[in-house]
Amino acid sequence: MAGSIPAFPTANALSDAAARALPVTPGAEAWRRFRRHRLALAGAVILGILVFGVLFGPWLWPVPINEIDFGAKLKTPSWQHPFGTDDLGQDLLARMLYGGRISLAVGVAAMLIAVIVGTFVGAVAGMSRGRVDIALMWITDLFLSLPQIPLLLLIIYLFRDSLKVWVGPEAGVFVLVVAVVGGFRWMPVARLVRAQFLSLREKEFVEAARALGATTSRQVVRHILPNSLGPVIVAGTIDVAAAIIAESTLSFLGLGFPPDIPSWGRLLFDAKDYLDIAPHWALFPGGAIFLAVLSISFFGDGLRDALDPRKVM
Amino acid sequence: MAEPLLRVENLVKHFPVKGGFFSREVDHVRAVDGVSLHIDAGETLGLVGESGCGKSTSGRCILRLIEPTSGEVWFEGKNVTAMQADALRLVRRDMQIIFQDPYASLNPRMTVGAIVGEALTIHALADTAKAYDDRVVDLLETVGLHADHRLRYPHEFSGGQRQRIGIARALAVSPKLIICDEPVSALDVSVQAQVINLLEDLQQKFNLTYLFVAHDLSVVEHISTRVAVMYLGRIVEIASARDLYTAPKHPYTEALLSAVPIPDPKVKRKRIVLEGDVPNPIKPPAGCHFHPRCPRAEERCKSEAPLLREIAPGRVSACHFSA
Numbered sequence: 001m002a003g004s005i006p007a008f009p010t011a012n013a014l015s016d017a018a019a020r021a022l023p024v025t026p027g028a029e030a031w032r033r034f035r036r037h038r039l040a041l042a043g044a045v046i047l048g049i050l051v052f053g054v055l056f057g058p059w060l061w062p063v064p065i066n067e068i069d070f071g072a073k074l075k076t077p078s079w080q081h082p083f084g085t086d087d088l089g090q091d092l093l094a095r096m097l098y099g100g101r102i103s104l105a106v107g108v109a110a111m112l113i114a115v116i117v118g119t120f121v122g123a124v125a126g127m128s129r130g131r132v133d134i135a136l137m138w139i140t141d142l143f144l145s146l147p148q149i150p151l152l153l154l155i156i157y158l159f160r161d162s163l164k165v166w167v168g169p170e171a172g173v174f175v176l177v178v179a180v181v182g183g184f185r186w187m188p189v190a191r192l193v194r195a196q197f198l199s200l201r202e203k204e205f206v207e208a209a210r211a212l213g214a215t216t217s218r219q220v221v222r223h224i225l226p227n228s229l230g231p232v233i234v235a236g237t238i239d240v241a242a243a244i245i246a247e248s249t250l251s252f253l254g255l256g257f258p259p260d261i262p263s264w265g266r267l268l269f270d271a272k273d274y275l276d277i278a279p280h281w282a283l284f285p286g287g288a289i290f291l292a293v294l295s296i297s298f299f300g301d302g303l304r305d306a307l308d309p310r311k312v313m
Numbered sequence: 314m315a316e317p318l319l320r321v322e323n324l325v326k327h328f329p330v331k332g333g334f335f336s337r338e339v340d341h342v343r344a345v346d347g348v349s350l351h352i353d354a355g356e357t358l359g360l361v362g363e364s365g366c367g368k369s370t371s372g373r374c375i376l377r378l379i380e381p382t383s384g385e386v387w388f389e390g391k392n393v394t395a396m397q398a399d400a401l402r403l404v405r406r407d408m409q410i411i412f413q414d415p416y417a418s419l420n421p422r423m424t425v426g427a428i429v430g431e432a433l434t435i436h437a438l439a440d441t442a443k444a445y446d447d448r449v450v451d452l453l454e455t456v457g458l459h460a461d462h463r464l465r466y467p468h469e470f471s472g473g474q475r476q477r478i479g480i481a482r483a484l485a486v487s488p489k490l491i492i493c494d495e496p497v498s499a500l501d502v503s504v505q506a507q508v509i510n511l512l513e514d515l516q517q518k519f520n521l522t523y524l525f526v527a528h529d530l531s532v533v534e535h536i537s538t539r540v541a542v543m544y545l546g547r548i549v550e551i552a553s554a555r556d557l558y559t560a561p562k563h564p565y566t567e568a569l570l571s572a573v574p575i576p577d578p579k580v581k582r583k584r585i586v587l588e589g590d591v592p593n594p595i596k597p598p599a600g601c602h603f604h605p606r607c608p609r610a611e612e613r614c615k616s617e618a619p620l621l622r623e624i625a626p627g628r629v630s631a632c633h634f635s636a
Contacts, residue, residue: 204418207378208482211410212432213402222431226422309466310421 033306040302043295050292054104057097065095065262074278084280086270095262096285102263103244104292106177110243113182115236118189119225125190126197127220137194140187148184149249155180156255173257181246189235196228230304237300241293248289264289316390317351318522319375319490324348324384326367326374330595342594344370345381346546346602349621352490357516357523359537359554361530361569363591367546368526369413372492375524376408377401388490406436409483413495415475419467425478426463429453432485452481455518456511473504480511484519492524497532509536530573534558539627542566545594545602548621550635552628562624562635564607601632609634 035041069089077084083092125136156176163172200206206223214222248265250256252272257263259270264285271282325348327341345367352358360368374381377393386393393404412418419428430449432438439445450460456477467475476496483491493512497505509532515521527533533540534554541551542565550563561567568585575582587606592598598605604614613633621629 204412204414205420207373208410208412208418208479209420209431211376211378211405211408212482212486213405213435214431218435222423223420227420308422310468 029309030306034302037302037305039298040305043298043302046291046295047299050100050288050295051104054097054100057100058094061093061097063091063094065098066090066260074274074281076278076280083284084278086267086278086281087274092267092281092284095267096264096288099262099264099267099285100288100292102174102257102261103247103265103289106174106181106247106263107240107244107292107296109174109178110182110185110246111236111239113178114185114239114243115189115232117182118186118235119193119232121186122190122193122195123197123220123225126194126201127216127224129198133194136190140190143184144187146184152180152184152246152250153253153255156250160255169258170261173261177247177250177256178243181243181250185239185242185246189232189239192231192235193228196231197224200224200227230308233304233307234300237296237303240296244289244292316387318354318389319352319524320387321348321350321371321375322385322387324371324374324386325382326370326379327382340595343546343597344594345374346597347384348543348546348548350541350548350551352522352524354489354522355516355520356538357525357536359533359540360524360526360543361528361533361540362543364528365591365594366543367594368528368543369494371543372410372494372524372526376405376410376492378410402435406432406486407489408492409486409488409490410492410494411476411479411483411496414499415472415479416499418479419475421467423466424463425453425458425465425467425470428467428478429463429481429485432482436486438486448485452484453478455484455515456481471504472500473507476500476504476508477511480508480515484515487519488521490522490524492526494526495528496525498527498529505532512536530570542569545591545597547602547631549603549632550630551621552630556625556628562628562630563632564609565603 034044067090069085071089072081072085073087073089075081075085075089081091081093083096085092086095121136121140125133125140159176160173163176166172167175201219201224206219209219209223244264247256247263248268251263251265252269254269257266259266262270267285268282268289271278271285275282324345325343326345327343329338330340330342331337332339348367348371350358360371362368370379373379374384375386375393377386377396381394384394388404388408391400391404393401393408396404419425423431426446426449429452430439430445433445433448439448449463453460453462458474458477458481462470462474467478470478480496496512497508500508512523513536516523523536525533525536537554539551539553540557542549542557542563544565550557550561550566552562557566558570561570568587571582571585585608589606592602592605598615599618600616601607601610601614601619604610607614609632611633617633619631619633621631624630624635
């Protein structure tokens with residue numbers, strides 16, 4: 001009987017095209033789509049340069065970050081000091097290459113915490129509905145209504161010293177800043193994911209999976225979660241940017257990393273008193289933060305579009 | 314009489330209406346209000362009615378995609394409504410569903426092969442990667458698609474092709490009963506015919522039983538062995554397709570049939586135009602749900618709900634006056 005079922009003429013045309021373009025893996029397809037997105041590609045290149053710089057820069061520009069030279073203090077950029085020097089004559093390029101590691105690592109780690117916690121809370125709320133949902137959304141709203149900066153300062157003030165003793169000064173502050181910044185940014189993700197779950201769980205393709213006998217976890221992992229990740233990716237990139245800025249804010253307020261660990265925010269903090277006589281000191285770390293945040297945002301946009309097979313690109 | 318493949322007894326689904334302070338349950342929508350029917354193996358039961366009369370909800374309650382409020386569903390002598398999750402998963406290999414909207418019913422992030430093959434993974438129906446792939450190709454070709462289509466995504470297909478993918482997905486578990494929830498309402502007329510023919514061919518080939526939910530009376534007449542007519546959550550008449558279309562016994566069925574267009578401008582027919590609108594299913598009328606709009610209604614209809622009673626062999630009607 002199957003032989004009597006006519007295939008579409010269009011179906012045959014489609015399959016010819018399919019046969020020609022067959023050996024395309026999903027990864028290669030996503031990369032092809034990503035490359036079409038000019039700004040995202042530019043963002044990826046800039047981000048790549050920044051990451052390469054902070055990872056390998058200290059070897060390519062082997063100047064110690066704490067070499068004090070009072071003879072060369074507050075120098076404008078020159079061949080000897082491409083980004084100039086600070087008030088102690090320390091080389092700013094070397095300090096920025098080192099500090100960038102901290103800033104980017106804080107950004108990525110805080111984003112991961114925000115996205116993982118947010119997705120988990122949102123998914124549980126969206127799937128369980130009822131009382132669990134109401135309780136979780138109360139907690140989310142509670143966190144959203146907290147005054148963040150004063151609370152950040154309080155938490156850091158309270159726990160900084162004990163953590164320093166426990167895991168060392170640098171790692172201690174890192175853990176604290178990441179936990180605090182990430183812990184205050186999961187709420188938008190949770191709301192986003194919950195809203196997506198509430199709408200997606202009623203979609204017919206999820207119902208079809210249920211009719212096929214898919215367990216709840218399979219419905220979530222295979223059907224609901226992949227379709228809710230688009231906005232989460234964008235929120236995640238915004239979180240990286242926001243975390244970099246939050247770390248800068250903390251360091252700028254003098255509560256982030258100590259002066260001997262020159263994150264970009266810390267450099268800005270140190271530079272603020274010399275803005276009129278040595279603007280280069282603030283311009284380079286500020287520009288680096290700006291470039292990093294912007295390129296991450298474009299990168300996120302491109303990633304979302306590249307991973308969405310519906311989008312024609 | 315032998316046990317039918319599917320027997321539905323007094324199925325009820327009430328959706329709560331929340332309101333007021335603290336979202337209390339203030340009322341409920343009686344979407345399905347005591348539906349009883351049976352389907353024999355190999356036949357097609359058409360289920361027709363206006364929008365919102367509860368036909369789709371009935372179909373989903375039978376599969377327990379929506380938990381019924383009360384009532385029983387018996388499939389092959391097993392009580393589906395009393396089943397625990399594991400038993401239910403097993404029985405779903407025998408009962409499948411095809412959806413109305415071919416755009417919403419396929420996961421946009423899965424390839425066609427993954428969509429069609431998902432059931433094989435869930436029920437461990439393919440031992441090797443090769444067996445899995447062969448089965449997916451087989452299913453796609455059964456519904457008139459090409460083997461290469463399994464690597465593509467749903468958005469690359471037309472509505473009719475997508476509906477074929479949905480059919481292939483339902484066929485993957487080799488079901489006995491398929492609930493077709495308005496499977497052609499969202500398609501162009503020319504494509505409707507293709508999909509209807511495909512469904513008929515598959516029915517013969519795999520000895521399938523259909524519950525065919527639709528509001529298009531001509532389509533239902535074409536495909537059904539028997540037809541059940543629903544009005545406001547209740548079944549008002551069940552008869553063989555021929556009897557129902559030539560001699561309807563319930564006044565609502567009569568009115569419904571008189572609205573079917575005849576593709577011949579010279580044929581004149583008396584059109585029964587019903588007064589008023591379908592009543593609110595939160596507060597259905599007392600007695601017979603149809604009495605406020607019924608041309609034959611009498612005093613008795615306002616208080617006494619007519620039961621579905623056999624008026625001829627194999628033919629039931631819920632009207633005090635049908636004989």
